[in-house]
Amino acid sequence: MHTRRSLLLATGLAATAMLTACATSPSPSFAERPPIVFMHGNGDSAALWQTTIWRFESNGWPRERLFALDQPYPLARDDDAVAQPGRSSTTDSAVFLKAQVERVLKATGADKVVLIGNSRGGNTIRNYVQNGGGAAVVSHVVLGGNPAHGIWAVKGLRENNEFSGLSGFMQQLNAPKGPNGEEVTPGVKWLTLRSDNNDKYAQPDGLWIGSPGQPTNIGYDGPALKGATNLVLPGVDHRETSFSPAAFAATWQFLTGAAPRSTAIAPEAQVVLDGRAIGAENLALNGGKVTVYAVDPATGARRGEAVHGKNIGADGRWGPFAARGDTAYEFVLSAAGYGTTHIYRSPFPRSSAIVNLRPERLTPADASAKAVVVFTRPRGYFDAQRDTMRFDGQSPPAGVPPRGSGVSSSRLRLPAAEPQRAVTGEFNGERITGLTWPAAQEHVTVLELTY
Structure with a gap:
């Protein structure tokens, strides 16, 4: 196996051990696997979940209970409150996800779903769970590389963009909840996956947002959320927080309470x-x-x-x-x-x-x-x-x-x-x-x- 793939596999196995150690209450195994709905990130499509879905299938999760979505107009607006051709607001995204979850529940007969999101998809999931009624029908949430506190938090810099930590959207999502002041919606099990320092959208320096040398006021730990199980996957990049073997291994462990049989993709005859x-x-x-x-x-x-x-x-x-x-x-x-x-x-x-x-x-x-x-x-x-x-x-x-x-x-x-x-x-x-x-x-x- 190539050195890089070996590293990702080793990281995945280490991640499962770390997750077991840091989770306060391991999630139960499911006799019948619940449906999983995958939400892609900014400008992306369902296609990015292909290898993740293959790994779920290779470990026995039924194909008919894995649903990857294509959100129309997947790019966020420059200003969330101002209509922009070809782009979607945070409300648009949450309404779309709500309709898709209802469709999945009806098709499968399940009572609850698991939601897995990458990057902006995590914003959509959090908004739906917190403000769109999702808490009643969602059991687990996994957020990979989600800019949970924004990509920047700078006065005067596109403050009403959904990726600004100073936006009203982000502020209400992160408002303290429950007696412990958690940032996540109670009643749902939450996992965040982030890089140690290699996620372009969780950087203290503004290089990747066009402002090199300028502070973003966001740290490497920006995707972590109080009240969630927060796991670091060393060396992974922004997308690999969701689509790498390490991310799959951590997600499987979180959902089932056990390590996956393998992060390899098993071939099919047909x-x-x-x-x-x-x-x-x-x-x-x-x-x-x-x-x-x-x-x-x-x-x-x-x-x-x-x-x-x-x-x-x-x-x-x-x-x-x-x-x-x-x-x-x-x-x-x-x-x-x-x-x-x-x-x-x-x-x-x-x-x-x-x-x-x-x-x-x-x-x-x-x-x-x-x-x-x-x-x-x-x-x-x-x-x-x-x-x-x-x-x-x-x-x-x-x-x-x-x-x-x-x-x-x-x-x-x-x-x-x-x-x-x-x-x-x-x-x-x-x-x-x-x-x-x-x-x-x-x-x-x-x-x-x-x-």
């Missing part, structure tokens, strides 16, 4: 893939088309004709597609206003219904490029000090700073006219190769990491 073709607002690319090709993992070359194709309708679904768990694929997404995106992925060991496909736009900075290739890690960031990575032979990849986990993608612009060629991205043992496509015809290549 793999069926599905998901939605969506834009940045998580709305269906109605009228678009998805075509899937099996490719040679070493060269990115297509192995024959398309193995799947579908025109996208109002629901955005591009599947189902019966895949092979040992095969790498190229997903070609064409949509009006976006051009054509060629997304190369590693083999899928298990089925998933949240393989969401988002198009990549060409930007003005790409104007002179003959081909554009994006290397991206949706479930974590690139860290030059921590990770082993290479993009088209360059290490670290272009745009990745020498310190810190604050960048999750790298963009390669090939200026010279040259024949179509392979481009490879490598990250901690995962290797993806795709082909270049002509930018002049509005094509973009994306190498998307799974782990």
Whole structure:
């Protein structure tokens, strides 16, 4: 196993031991696993929970009781009280979550659900539980990298943004509750997961919010909440507080009172893939088309004709597609206003219904490029000090700073006219190769990491 993956596994096992030691009352095991609803973060989609759901399934949690949501307009408003096209307020998000929880309860017949949220998703969960009636139907909450006290708390700096610790929204969430002055809603079991010092949104310095050298008045412990079980996962970045093996191990321990059998993902004999073709607002690319090709993992070359194709309708679904768990694929997404995106992925060991496909736009900075290739890690960031990575032979990849986990993608612009060629991205043992496509015809290549 690669060194980095070994470290994450070891961290996960250590986290379970730490959690057992710090929890005042271990959560009971469930004879029948309750439904879990996963809430993504700012600008994200349900797809980020793919590996987390695989780990739950691999340890026996029923697939039909795992629900990852796609919130429409997932970006927060600049000012929570002022309507902004394509963005959502804290109220919008809580109303959406409430409706989805009610749908899940009805579909499963369960009395209560577990809520798991990353980043902004934690704000939504806390708001729903505290102010939207969620306390009556939620048993456990797990918050990964949630900016529970804001990302900044600076007078005069976007004070009515939901990520400001001085906002009315954040102040009322954190108001003392109960006789012990807890910051969490009583009657629900709470777990927070945070990094020791590597979360870009829990930093005392304003580097990652565009104000280097300026204090944010938020510490590394910003995601911790009085009244919750608060666990530190050393070295993880903002997204890995939710999507890493260590985060899964801690979450499983919290929900069941026992360590998971494994943080590894168990392969399935039959793999069926599905998901939605969506834009940045998580709305269906109605009228678009998805075509899937099996490719040679070493060269990115297509192995024959398309193995799947579908025109996208109002629901955005591009599947189902019966895949092979040992095969790498190229997903070609064409949509009006976006051009054509060629997304190369590693083999899928298990089925998933949240393989969401988002198009990549060409930007003005790409104007002179003959081909554009994006290397991206949706479930974590690139860290030059921590990770082993290479993009088209360059290490670290272009745009990745020498310190810190604050960048999750790298963009390669090939200026010279040259024949179509392979481009490879490598990250901690995962290797993806795709082909270049002509930018002049509005094509973009994306190498998307799974782990």
